[in-house]
Amino acid sequence: MEYSTVPIDSAQRGRGPYVWRFNRFHRWTHFFAMLSFYTLILTGIPLRFACAPFAAPLIRFWGGVEQAGLIHRWMAGFMVAYTLVHVVYIAVRFFRSPDKKRWLWGSNTMVPHPDDARDFVQQFKWYFGKGPKPQFGRYGYLEKMDYFGEVWGFIVIGGSGFLLWFPEFFGAWLPGWIFNVATVFHAYEAMLAAAFLFTIHFFNVHLRPDKFPLDAVMFTGRATLEYMHEEHPAMMGDLAGVAQQPVSHRAVHDLPAPPPSRRSTMFATVFGFFAWGVGLATIGMILWAALC
Amino acid sequence: MTLGPARLYLALALLAWAPSPAAAQRLQCDRCHGELELLRQQVRSLPEAERLLAPADVLHASAHGDMPCTECHTGVNRYPHAPTAVTRACASCHAPADTAWQRGAHATVQDRDPVACVSCHGVHDVATVETWRSEAGIPIANRPCVGCHEAHSMPRDGPHTGTVLCASCHGAHDVRPPVDAASLLHPLRQIETCGGCHETIAALWQEDVHFDTLRARTSADPHAAAETLPGCTACHDGHGMVRTGGTAFTAQSVERCTACHERKGKSFFGSYHGKATALGSKVAASCADCHGAHGIRPSTETASRTHPDNLVATCGECHTHARAAFVRYDTHPEPLNRARNPWIFYAFVFMNSVLVMTLIVFGLHTLLWWIRIVLDRRRGIAHGPGAGHGKGDVA
Secondary structure, three states: OOOOOOOOEHHHOOOOOEEEOOOHHHHHHHHHHHHHHHHHHHHHHHHHOOOOOOHHHHHHHHOOHHHHHHHHHHHHHHHHHHHHHHHHHHHHHHHHOOOHHHHHHOOOOOOOOHHHHHHHHHHHHHHOOOOOOOOOOOOOHHHHHHHHHHHHHHHHHHHHHHHHHOHHHHOOOOOOHHHHHHHHHHHHHHHHHHHHHHHHHHHHHHHOOOOOOEOOHHHHOEEEHHHHHHHOHHHHHHHHHHHOOOHHHOOHHHOEEOOOOHHHHHHHHHHHHHHHHHHHHHHHHHHHHOOO | OOOOHHHHHHHHHHHOOOOOHHHHHHHHHHHHHOOHHHHHHHHOOHHHHHHHOOOHHHHHHOOOOOOOHHHOEEOOOOOOOOOOOEEOOHHHOOHHHHHHHHHOHHHHOOOOOOOOHHHHHOOOOOOOHHHHHOOOHHHHHHHHHHHHOHHHOOOOOOOOOOOOOHHHHHOOOOOOOOOOOOOOOOHHHHHHHHHHOOHHHHHHHOOOHHHHHHHHHHHHOOOOOHHHOOOHHHHHOOOOOOOOOOHHHHHHHHHHHHHHOHHHHHHHHOOHHHHHHHOOOOOOOOHHHHHOOOOOOOOOOOOOOOOHHHHHHHHHOOOOOOOOOHHHOOOOOOOOOOOOOHHHHHHHHHHHHHHHHHHHHHHHHHHHHHHHHHHHHHOOOOOOOOOOOOOOOOO
16 A cells, blocks of 8 residues: 555554454444444434424435334344344354364453453553553453443343334233333433444544544454554464464464455545444434433 | 387386386486496596496395395485485494494494495495305405405415305404404304304313313403413414314424423423324324313313223224233323332433443543543654554564
8 A cells, every 4th residue: 555644544554464353244244233223323313302403304304204213123123133143153153163262262352351341440540641551452342342332232222122113012911111111221222322332432443543533444354463463462462373373273364464455445434434424413413402 | 219228128128028116227227327437427537436336237146136226325316316315324224233343343443444334245246145155255255354354364275264254253243353252252152153163073172171171260260361261273273273184283283282281291292102293293192192182081080081991992092902001101201200100210210320321431431541642642652553563564
């Protein structure tokens, strides 16, 4: 890549070579998560804040409140579908992994670990100059928070949404106030998810001054070795020794990758900016609605 | 011998038909008063000539039909007409209408001439009541009213536009401002006035709790301001009336109900029904869908649609499989009212705590990170990919 200036995509900054960080499956799952989450938020938010000035135009955009509701439910169904596929994928990956202990407990794992709590404390110590920056593995506590936050959100929003979808069915044996309670859970968990993703996730991933304005690694799937070294130093041993390990012990994506093409970089950049623009606009809408 | 019109008419009468004496007289008058040009030459003024114009065919088609001209105009038997010629007052025949008119607002209008009989009825083209009540006659009858009361003209697509006479609601002769207690449109009298056409609704309305309120308030204070009393127009409006059944009417009625029932409005708009209604849903329940429109009773009474015993039926109108458990849904939830529904309260408090705590912890996490990076930059310590810490040649 012959950039005379700093690349917009922070995953392309620093010296190479490139390594795979996210495989095709991760990237599609994340894309589906974005697509469904954005659609669910943008069809749900005008109902949640029906009194706000943006509610009526947004509802007109979806073709009326009934149609917005229909799109919302279809997207919820889509979310359940890819989540099930994702669960199957995780199960297959686990049962096929040659080293179960490493899968669960190594520097590559998504499984929460006592070290994550230690890293969280260490991060705050670092903020106050009381220690070095924590050394994250492939997935630090921030990535695990994002992931398990979505799991929690999926259960709470999905469960309450399912109740609200079929009130007559569930109302046959559950007391009706359960729908009042479900409405509260659904609305506030959705607001939490939007607020978390569109401010905290965005800052951690894209807007931090040292990564600003964009990190497209989830779209192109690859990052420079220097990026990995800076952001995920605890896995560097694994990466360095990757050539020495038997093939069966390597994660597929721990392989050197070709640099992303201009086209995929361009797509990732435009898509990334569009997504965080819509996300920040959504935060703007929530704040605007707080006035009504 | 020349065949003058009088002789001609006589000849015609003999030949084909025998006109009544009144008709014969009218035709005689028509010789001058039917010819605008002739009149203009005589009086040398077009407006004056137009005032004097009274063609026989117009008279014949009018409500006064075959009445002779001299019934109203006395002292005009000869030509030139006697200087004492006068026009008799309408009241000489229409005494009750005149008495009513004397009482009404039109007889005493300020800073202009009173609105007299002819202002609305016309002069020689006086229409019959039957004509005015016909489909084609209504817009014609309403025209003189709108001529003065321009600001109160009906909207083009209003449900009463072109189908109801102004006078049907406002009264014909004894017309008064609606705020007047004697007006047909005073909230207390609307049950008869509107009920004249809307009979079944009026019968239901008599049972309505708002009608109780209306009677109680007007008997407690006979001078209570009409705008504050719950009559028909409090919800339906007069001239700005919106056709029932559409989303525009739903929006308007919810607005009207919640204008008085503020707290219930707030909790309604906090529920799914309210939010979807606010966004123009055609199916979500609004006030009248559950409480009824006319004949509303408080939920404490067994006759009420919202009495606990009737909820399965009422909710069941939309939620076809509603059961006793289902109707324990709170359609007016107040999340901060622990006594009303503790579970909503606890859910609300729990979810708000989770939301606020997460945002505080991670907001701080974010803010401090930002500060750390900025402070380090000032001291020449760079972070992030490309900062040069990494060993790019590892692999």
